[in-house]
Amino acid sequence: MKVGIMSMQRIINYGSFLQAYGLKRILEELDCEVQFVDYHTGQTLMPTNDGTGICRKIKKALEVFKCRAPLREKIRFIQFKKEFADKYYQYLDISSHMNYNTPVDVLVIGSDEVFNCVQDNTNVGYSPELFGVGNRAGRVISYAASFGNTTIKKLETYGVDNEVAGWLRAFDALSVRDNNTGEIVRTLTGIEPEYHLDPVLIYDFFTKEKISDMVDEKNYMVLYGYTGRFSVDECKTIRSFAKERKLKILCIGGVQHCCDRFVDCSPFEVIAYFKNAAAVITDTFHGSILSIITHRKFAVFVRDAGYGNAQKLLDLMKRLKLESQIVSDISCLSDVLKKTPVYVAVDSIIAKERDQSYSYLKCQINLYNKR
Numbered sequence: 001m002k003v004g005i006m007s008m009q010r011i012i013n014y015g016s017f018l019q020a021y022g023l024k025r026i027l028e029e030l031d032c033e034v035q036f037v038d039y040h041t042g043q044t045l046m047p048t049n050d051g052t053g054i055c056r057k058i059k060k061a062l063e064v065f066k067c068r069a070p071l072r073e074k075i076r077f078i079q080f081k082k083e084f085a086d087k088y089y090q091y092l093d094i095s096s097h098m099n100y101n102t103p104v105d106v107l108v109i110g111s112d113e114v115f116n117c118v119q120d121n122t123n124v125g126y127s128p129e130l131f132g133v134g135n136r137a138g139r140v141i142s143y144a145a146s147f148g149n150t151t152i153k154k155l156e157t158y159g160v161d162n163e164v165a166g167w168l169r170a171f172d173a174l175s176v177r178d179n180n181t182g183e184i185v186r187t188l189t190g191i192e193p194e195y196h197l198d199p200v201l202i203y204d205f206f207t208k209e210k211i212s213d214m215v216d217e218k219n220y221m222v223l224y225g226y227t228g229r230f231s232v233d234e235c236k237t238i239r240s241f242a243k244e245r246k247l248k249i250l251c252i253g254g255v256q257h258c259c260d261r262f263v264d265c266s267p268f269e270v271i272a273y274f275k276n277a278a279a280v281i282t283d284t285f286h287g288s289i290l291s292i293i294t295h296r297k298f299a300v301f302v303r304d305a306g307y308g309n310a311q312k313l314l315d316l317m318k319r320l321k322l323e324s325q326i327v328s329d330i331s332c333l334s335d336v337l338k339k340t341p342v343y344v345a346v347d348s349i350i351a352k353e354r355d356q357s358y359s360y361l362k363c364q365i366n367l368y369n370k371r
Contacts, residue, residue: 001031001032001365001368002032002033002035002103002104002105002106003027003033003034003035003105003106003107004034004036004102004104005020005027005034005036005037005108005109006036006038006039006108006109006110006114006129006130007019007020007036007109007111007114008112008113008114008124009036009092009094010038010085010089010094010123012081012085013253013286014252014267014270014286015284015286015289015290016112016286017088017091017092017267018199018270018286018290019111019112019198019200019286020036020199021091021092021199022199022202023108023110023111023143023199023203024036024092024093025203025208026199026202026203026361027361029358030361030362032106035099035104036092036093036099037099037100037102037104037107038098038099038100039100039127039130040100040127040129041123041124041125041127042125042126042127042128043125043126044120044121044122044125044126045117045125045158046118046158047120048120048121061078063227063228064228064255066228067257067259068232068257068258069255069256069257069258069259070259073255073259073262074255074262076264077255077262079264080262088266088267101136102136103136103137104136104137104138105137105138105368106137106138106140106141106365107132107135107137107139107140107141108141108142108361109130109131109132109140109142109143109145109171110142110143110144110145110146110175110177111143111144111145111177111199112145112146112198113146113147113312114142114145114146115130115131115142115145115146115147115148115150115181115184116147116148116150117130117131117150117160117164118150118158118160131164131167131170132167132171138368138371139172139364139367139368139371140170140171140172141171141172141364142171142173142175142176143175143196143199143360144175144176144177144196144197144198144199144357145174145175145177145181146176146178146180146312147180147184147311148312149308149311149312150184151180151184151311152183152184152187152188155188161188164188165188165189168185168188168191169189172364172367173364174191174193174194175193175195175196175360176194176196177195177196177198177312177315178311178315178316179311180312180315181193182195194360196357196360197319197350197353197354197357198285198286198289200286200293201289201292201350201354202350202353204354205293211271211272212268212269212272213275214272215269215272215273215276217250217261217273217276219246219247219248220247220248220249220250220277221241221242221247221248221249221277221278221279221280221281222251222252222273222274222277222279222281223238223250223251223252223256223258223259223281223282224251224252224253224280224281224282224284224287225253225254225282225287225301226254226284227254228257229254229256229283230256230257230258230281230301231257233330234301234330235258236258237330237331238256238258238281241333241334242258247278247279248260248261249261250273251263253284270290271290274290274291274294275294275296277294277296278297279296279298279299279337280296280297281299281301282298282300282301283300283301283302283303283313284309285309285312285313285316287300288300288316288325292320292322292343295341295343297340298325298341299326299336299337300325300326300327301327302326302327313326314326320346320350321349322341322346324339325339325341
């Protein structure tokens with residue numbers, strides 16, 4: 001069985017990598033021959049000030065240097081971004097050569113924000129291929145797909161709701177990972193999709209991969225987020241929390257104003273850094289997931305402004321009954337981090353969802369075989 005995955009596999013961040021890797025390994029366990037299929041980026045529907053190509057890279061670099069982190073850590077971060085593809089794409093069996101329109105038996109679109117079509121990221125844009133348009137597959141399904149912060153209102157505002165509805169109806173099966181995405185699918189198509197968790201939760205990295213228990217640091221906390229996403233005031237509170245507990249602040253994923261050191265490591269080593277952290281603070285979806293699978297005390301910031309994450313983060317915390325880990329006010333940060341999640345209950349939910357995910361994917365593959 002030749003199966004293609006169309007995902008965010010070329011987006012340079014740990015979450016995108018790990019979800020792509022996890023889904024690939026799950027499908028390989030189901031005796032599939034797996035390859036990643038690329039999409040052509042489209043024009044952004046909403047205005048963007050970041051530009052494209054070299055202009056975008058320059059602007060992103062300037063944003064890094066505006067951060068109050070030590071200069072050496074900012075340089076370390078830029079080097080990390082520059083070298084990420086060469087170092088880690090090999091684990092996904094992808095190269096700099098783009099793999100477009102590849103014939104496969106089954107095309108799995110997902111997970112991650114593959115349906116997030118109303119955003120200003122020129123690395124994605126409004127791409128019909130992410131909705132299966134022009135595919136060369138015998139069967140097209142989604143797995144834990146997300147519209148991210150695209151809402152039904154945004155689709156209507158930009159006049160693409162009917163077009164997207166037609167694309168969604170053409171899927172042979174629809175699986176989503178959050179209620180916002182499910183509501184869009186129901187509203188546009190009348191179809192009730194299945195719900196599944198992100199592959200980083202479903203694939204058992206600790207049992208099936210060599211995740212080291214050893215890291216080079218002791219007495220540290222992890223601050224995980226895109227560069228500069230934590231405000232100066234938030235970083236002051238985070239710094240105070242770390243100082244009281246004599247913890248170094250290790251920034252992963254991006255540099256922040258209160259960064260002691262930026263960690264440049266492999267995606268698998270990231271899991272080890274989380275596992276050995278005294279605490280984790282994050283404002284990302286996968287930062288939350290990494291905290292959960294490593295059973296950490298953690299605090300989650302939910303963002304409405306800018307590139308908001310409220311839709312997916314609130315949904316994730318609710319599904320896993322971890323709403324108590326959300327920081328509603330910066331003054332409550334210390335109280336949130338004192339709480340130890342009841343991971344026995346969380347693991348029970350994940351185990352059930354794992355069975356359902358494997359069953360869904362196995363069923364969809366078998367349906368192709370029975371044609």
